[in-house]
Amino acid sequence: MTTTARLPKPNSEEWAWQLRAACRDLRTAHFFHPENERGGKRVERERRAKRVCRRCPVIAQCREHALRTREPYGVWGGLGEQERRGLLGGRAAR
């Protein structure tokens, strides 16, 4: 079950960086996989999403938000789900 308890409170200072996001006008389907998406389709969709992230002016803020709140799904800050899990595992080990 998804919970929002891990997310920052709804004040504008916590979320203002999203107003400058390169993905702001794109469909969320570019960044979040549909149910049962696997293999090459998933790899290609993530590759396209990460291409958008590379030119995003708030990639650092987005990545830090995703790691801090342990976003479980989608591409955030140029990182996919497994990449974030790997980084969080490394942080926990230190």
Ligand code: SF4
């Ligand atoms: S880094 Fe990627 S996911 Fe994050 S706000 Fe920018 S474009 Fe969107």
